[in-house]
Amino acid sequence: DELTYTLTFTNSGNAVGAVDFTDHLANVLDDAEVTAQPVSSHASVTASAVTDERVVVSGTLAPAQTVTVSYTVTVAPDGQRGDDVLGNYLVRGDAAPPTQCLDGDVDCTVNPVPEIVDSKSADPVSGSSVAAGQTVTYTLSFRNDGAAAGVFARDDVLTGVLDDADLVGEPTVDGDGDMATKLVDDRLVVTGSLDPGASATVSYSVVIRPFAQQSDHVLGNVLVRAGGEPPATCEPPEGEDADCTVHPVGEIAATKSVDPASTTAVEQGDVLTYTLTFHNTGAGAATVDYLDRMGDVLDDATLTRSARASVDALELEFSGDVLSIGGRLEAGETATVTYSVTVMAYDRQGNHVLGNYLGLSNQSPTGMCADGSALCTTNPIQVPPPLAITGGTIGFGAIAAGLIAIILGGVLLVARRRREAGEPAERDGEDGAL
Incomplete structure (x- = not known):
C-alpha cells in the first residue's frame, strides 16, 4: 500500500509567524520506503528531502495563511518490515519525538500493517520419491504475524501436480479466520482474513496415476499471490518458509530371462x-519389492549357484522356494540378480517343466506364463532316449536256443552227479566178496 502524509501549518495569529518543525520518520521507514519526496504547497515554507529519517520544515506564514507539505511512502513487502507499525511524529524544532501516539494527538499518526505469512508442506515431505498409486497430502499454512487484521488471496498452482495425479475429495479448512477455497482451472484459489496472531490451514490430497498415464513424472506445487506466476524451479530461500514442494516419481521396470532362452x-x-x-x-528413487517364485523350477532342478545381486542396494532372501528381492534404486539405476539350476534326472523330476515367475510381492502368480511376458520363463524337459545295447539286435530264435542249451546242460550235470554217487557202493561190494 501507499500512504501519503500531509503536514499542515496554519498561522492563526495577527502577525507573521515562523515555521520550524521536524517530522520524524524512523518508525515509518523501518516498514516502508519513501517513494515521493516532500513537496510544499507555497514557497514561503520549504521542506527538506528525507534525510536521517527526518523531514525539516522551515519558513514563515502570514496571518491566516495555511501551507501544506506532503510526501508518500510505500509499505514494504511481508517479511521485509520491522514492527509492522508505521508511526510518524511531528515536533517543534529539535525536540525529541514521543514514544507513542496518544489518542487525540494531531501531530502523530499510527498505521498498523498485517503480515500474512504463508507456507506449503507435504506428506511425504518435499523431495521424497513417490510411486504410482501413492497418496500425497498437501497442507497450506497461513498466519498473521502483523499488527493489524489482514485480508489475503493466494493461488496454489497445481499444474505440475495434476499432470501426474488426481485430486481426491475436497480441500479441508482448519483454524482461525474466515477462509474459502475454489478450484479454478489448475489453481486452488484460497482467500481469507486473519486477525493478528491468528492462523489457519488448508489441506487436500492427490493420488498418483499409473506410470504410463503420467506426464513428466514429477509432482511440482507452488503457492503464489493471487494471479502470480510460479518460479521455474523450487528453491525456497534459506531460513524462510517454503512455498513449494517437489516429489519425483520412481518406477521399477522388472524383467526376467534365462539361458538357454525361455521355451527352449x-x-x-x-x-x-x-x-x-x-x-x-522414473525421475526419482524407487523401491524394489519383488518375489521370484521358483517352485515350478525346483521340482525338476537343483539350485547349484546361489542368487547374487550386482549392487549392494539390493537385498536377497531365500525362503522355501521363493526368492525375495528388496532395496532401492536411484533414478536411471539398473541392477541384476543371477542364479543357476541343474536339471535333475528325469525319473526324479516333478512335472518336467521349469516354470519361473517374477512379480511384485503383493501380487500372486497367474500359474502360467503368457506369451511374450517379460516376467516369467518356461523350459520344457525332454524325455531321455532308451539305453543303447552293444553288439546289435538279438533275435527270438537265439534267445530260445540259449534257453534250451541251459536246460540240457542242467540235465547232464544231474545225471553225472548220480553216477558218481553210485560207484563207491559197487567197490565196497567187491571188497566184501574178497
Missing part, C-alpha cells in the same frame, strides 16, 4: 542361468 527344451543334467533385471525408469 532342455535335458536332464543341463544348467540354466536365470537373470532378473531391475531398472528405475
Whole structure:
C-alpha cells in the first residue's frame, strides 16, 4: 500500500509567524520506503528531502495563511518490515519525538500493517520419491504475524501436480479466520482474513496415476499471490518458509530371462542361468519389492549357484522356494540378480517343466506364463532316449536256443552227479566178496 502524509501549518495569529518543525520518520521507514519526496504547497515554507529519517520544515506564514507539505511512502513487502507499525511524529524544532501516539494527538499518526505469512508442506515431505498409486497430502499454512487484521488471496498452482495425479475429495479448512477455497482451472484459489496472531490451514490430497498415464513424472506445487506466476524451479530461500514442494516419481521396470532362452527344451543334467533385471525408469528413487517364485523350477532342478545381486542396494532372501528381492534404486539405476539350476534326472523330476515367475510381492502368480511376458520363463524337459545295447539286435530264435542249451546242460550235470554217487557202493561190494 501507499500512504501519503500531509503536514499542515496554519498561522492563526495577527502577525507573521515562523515555521520550524521536524517530522520524524524512523518508525515509518523501518516498514516502508519513501517513494515521493516532500513537496510544499507555497514557497514561503520549504521542506527538506528525507534525510536521517527526518523531514525539516522551515519558513514563515502570514496571518491566516495555511501551507501544506506532503510526501508518500510505500509499505514494504511481508517479511521485509520491522514492527509492522508505521508511526510518524511531528515536533517543534529539535525536540525529541514521543514514544507513542496518544489518542487525540494531531501531530502523530499510527498505521498498523498485517503480515500474512504463508507456507506449503507435504506428506511425504518435499523431495521424497513417490510411486504410482501413492497418496500425497498437501497442507497450506497461513498466519498473521502483523499488527493489524489482514485480508489475503493466494493461488496454489497445481499444474505440475495434476499432470501426474488426481485430486481426491475436497480441500479441508482448519483454524482461525474466515477462509474459502475454489478450484479454478489448475489453481486452488484460497482467500481469507486473519486477525493478528491468528492462523489457519488448508489441506487436500492427490493420488498418483499409473506410470504410463503420467506426464513428466514429477509432482511440482507452488503457492503464489493471487494471479502470480510460479518460479521455474523450487528453491525456497534459506531460513524462510517454503512455498513449494517437489516429489519425483520412481518406477521399477522388472524383467526376467534365462539361458538357454525361455521355451527352449532342455535335458536332464543341463544348467540354466536365470537373470532378473531391475531398472528405475522414473525421475526419482524407487523401491524394489519383488518375489521370484521358483517352485515350478525346483521340482525338476537343483539350485547349484546361489542368487547374487550386482549392487549392494539390493537385498536377497531365500525362503522355501521363493526368492525375495528388496532395496532401492536411484533414478536411471539398473541392477541384476543371477542364479543357476541343474536339471535333475528325469525319473526324479516333478512335472518336467521349469516354470519361473517374477512379480511384485503383493501380487500372486497367474500359474502360467503368457506369451511374450517379460516376467516369467518356461523350459520344457525332454524325455531321455532308451539305453543303447552293444553288439546289435538279438533275435527270438537265439534267445530260445540259449534257453534250451541251459536246460540240457542242467540235465547232464544231474545225471553225472548220480553216477558218481553210485560207484563207491559197487567197490565196497567187491571188497566184501574178497
